[in-house]
Amino acid sequence: MAEEKDERRDAGLPSVEVESELLGKTRRLIQSEAIFCGQTSALIAHGGEVYTLRVTKQGKLVLNK
Template identity: 55%
Template sequence: MIAEKVPTPPAPPVAAPTRLIESADIFRGQNEILIRHAGAIYRMKITRQGKLILNK
């Protein structure tokens, strides 16, 4: 009796690591920046408590 070879499924693709960006690199000493995304302008602010707020 000859055993049939069962094909092994291909390995799942390896996801690229998520990028980590320091907020200091984005804000560069400012408390507010503007971000353009898909044609819309967003405002990101650092609050007095050090939190981030994103508004459209």
């Protein structure tokens, strides 16, 4: 079943479930392209607050309140 999940991830789907080898739990993997949709930043609402997630020139992610 792990192979099937890897194939789905490679197919460019925005979200798949992957099993964490360390914890043995399943977590959702979201491709950054699905969040940014061609932009360099996205707004995220969490706990009544709005955060900005952005991609730096070096390709790293930064989350700001």
